[in-house]
Amino acid sequence: VTDLSSIYLDILKDRLYASGPDSPERRSAQTALWHILRLLLRDMAPVLSFTAEEIFGHLPADLRGPEPTVFALQAVSGEEFLLPDGQRDDWNVLLAVRGAVTRAIEPLRRDGVVGHSLDTRVTLHLADELRERLESLHTDLRAVCIVSQLELAPLADAPQNAYRDSEISGLAISVEKARGEKCERCWIYSTELGADPAHPSLCPRCATALRDLPLDENAKGRAAE
Structure with a gap:
């Protein structure tokens, strides 16, 4: 409930849901x-013998x-799945920052400015040490925080009204409405919406994912028509 x-x-x-079926990021997630x-x-x-056996029976035979x-x-x-202690600490820091981002967005949700975290653009104003710890993880901070746009900036550049969390030093968070238009596929x-003329309502990632999908026989027939 809390971690998974x-x-x-x-x-x-x-x-x-949105990445290409054979893309490395989707296949690694499935693995x-x-x-x-x-x-x-x-x-x-x-403990849950019948439930576990039923789930096991529904796994594809190859898996x-x-x-x-x-x-x-x-x-x-x-x-083999355990992280070194230092790296585990850095991930815990990132999860704490993620929680702070959620709290920073909440006033905008409450006031009706945004309806979902994906409606936002977030700027993390970071002290040097905190920025180094987050960047050392080499992960997609935007995806972790579930926002549409995320940028990193020096803590000294944080505006006066930026959100500051009492639990995390060296961090200030600015939140605004996301720029651009909402992709109807990934939200x-x-x-860059509509950069692909064949998919005017999709972002470049989603347009690429659909373009790379193999056509089944019905789709081939419709394309021929």
């Missing part, structure tokens, strides 16, 4: 979910492995 659903899956939805599911099933099986039943799943060492605002 409200954080990881919430962030992951965009790439699973991570496969590992997570097998770990959960193995731990659930002794199920050689085991005939969920009760035959072998123990998996979690060591992310873009200033």
Whole structure:
């Protein structure tokens, strides 16, 4: 509830729904979910036996492995999935910043300026040390915070009315309405909407994802018509 659903899956939805089917970011997400599911099933099986077995039975055969039943799943060492302590600390800092972004957006939601966090453009004004820690993770901060646009700026440039969180030093957050128009497929605002004439209401990423989709026989027939 606290880690998987409200954080990881919430962030992951965009790439699973909107990225190209064979894109590295979507396939890597699916791989991570496969590992997570097998770990959960193995731990659930002794307690929720019928539920775990039913879920296992619905896995595609190629993903199920050689085991005939969920009760035959072998123990998996979690060591390879663990982060070094220093990197884990940096991720915890990022999650704290994510929480601060959510709190900074809330007044705009309450006043009806925005309806969803994707309606916003966020600027993180950061002290040098905090910026280095976030950048060292090499992750998409915009996607983690679930906003349409995100920029980093020096803390000294933060305006007087920027949101400052008492729990995080070296951080100020400016929030405004996202620039551009809303992509009707992924709901992310873009200033490049309609760059592809074939998809005037889509952002470049979504237009590329649709352009790269293989056409089934029906689609080929409609295209020929």
